[in-house]
Amino acid sequence: MxxxxxxxxxxxxxxxxxxxxxxxxxxxxxxxxxxxxxxxxxxxxxxxxxxxxxxxxxxxxxxxxxxxxxxxxxxxMPAPHQVAVEIWNTTVEKKITSKRSLVYHAQVTLSSTLLGFVFGTLLGILLAVGVIHSRVLDKSLMPWVIASQTIPILAIAPMIIVVLNAIGISGLLPKALISTYLSFFPVTVGMVKGLRSPERIELDLMKTYSASAVETLWKLRLPSAMPYLFASMKVGVAASLVGAIVGELPTGAVEGLGARLLTGSYYGQTVQIWSALIVAATLAALLVAVIGWAEKLVLKRMGMAR
Known part of the structure; x- marks a missing residue:
């Protein structure tokens, strides 16, 4: 040997x-x-x-x-097997159209989550573009953007719901706006860092080519900011889901995962509460995974595969 x-x-x-x-x-x-x-x-x-x-x-x-x-x-505190049985009974054993189906409630919450996430992402990108091109906005707007996140969402959500209901806006949009409120911040911060990531020599090179501010943004700053954008979108979509659930609480909603949490708390059904929480966590993980898949695809197409 x-x-x-x-x-x-x-x-x-x-x-x-x-x-x-x-x-x-x-x-x-x-x-x-x-x-x-x-x-x-x-x-x-x-x-x-x-x-x-x-x-x-x-x-x-x-x-x-x-x-x-x-x-x-x-x-x-329900045991894991009790929660698993409840999830099975309210997903597989129930029709998707049933008001007792967690799939039905999840798609209600998902609709406001995605709408708010789209609004928040677009708003975050626009604010970031404005901040990097305007020193006035950088000094005046960014502190307010940061300060906005110090307000507890449970305090501001009822205000948004009441104000919008007073002007005749109800349903999906108020919940989506609460999701927007939570999701725009990480996108704004991430994109500001990403748009400022090009080196000084790269910006000087664009000037030697007589590139305009729009051309520099489109051909240099935005491509450089893609990894930052996707990283912030992963945080933003999870925050958007939280906003959608919180938005369902002050309205006494009968649909959505937030409604399931309310019903469970009213009647002391802790198994129902935990099953809704697990489904919400799973939904958030799936959304983050989808963004991660899109990130790999986009960065690969751009020659920036990680």
């Missing part, structure tokens, strides 16, 4: 698993689920012990206690 074979390190299967991309994700998800189950048992135990006391049950085994805490109808 060669010396190389004798000295070669022995790699465990676990080490090979965590070296890739899938392995760490599996480990993190498994850890989250384990902690979730532990938290569900701990938080549901006081109520379960009270039920035992009222029913005159004594000397209940630990296994029975754990099983009962994970099977409560209205737990303080």
């Amino acid at each position: 060669s010396d190389t074979a004798l000295t070669a390190p022995v790699r465990s299967p676990f080490a090979g698993l965590v070296r890739g991309t899938t392995g760490p994700v599996i480990v993190v998800v498994a850890t989250i689920i384990a902690v979730w189950y532990l938290a569900a048992v701990l938080l549901n135990t006081p109520f379960q012990r009270d039920m035992y006391k009222r029913g005159g049950q004594e000397n209940v085994s630990l296994a029975q206690l754990v099983a009962d805490t994970l099977a409560q109808e209205r737990p303080v």
Whole structure:
């Protein structure tokens, strides 16, 4: 046997698993689920012990206690399997047109999310273009853009809804404007940084070619800002979804994921609340993934593949 074979390190299967991309994700998800189950048992135990006391049950085994805490109808914290069953029942088992279908409510929220995201992205790009071309806007507008995000969205959302309802605007647009309010900020900040990313020598070269400000913007600044734009859009679309859900809360809406959260809180249906939250998180992840796919496609076409 060669010396190389004798000295070669022995790699465990676990080490090979965590070296890739899938392995760490599996480990993190498994850890989250384990902690979730532990938290569900701990938080549901006081109520379960009270039920035992009222029913005159004594000397209940630990296994029975754990099983009962994970099977409560209205737990303080539902277990992962309870949430999974609820999501299955309200997606696969229900028709998409049903008011009890999470798919139906998700598409209602998604419509206002996408509309607000489009508005916010366009507004953010326009503000960024104005800021980099005008020192007055840079000094006067940017502080207000930053200050706008210090106002809690839960405080401003009812104001937007009430004002727009007073002038006869209701439905999708008010929720979309709340999404716009949250999504334009990361796009503005990202695009300002991106449009300013070209080197001084590159800008001087454009001047030697007698390029106008519009030509410099279109042929140099915008291409250089593409990676910044997509990065900020990933943040913006997630913020837009939050805005759409928050926009459904003060209106007492009967449709959308926000409505599911309201209904669950009214009737103490924590399983329903958690299922709506998980669906919202999944929807946000899908939207970010779509933007990531579009980023790879666009940057590849531009010769800037990452």
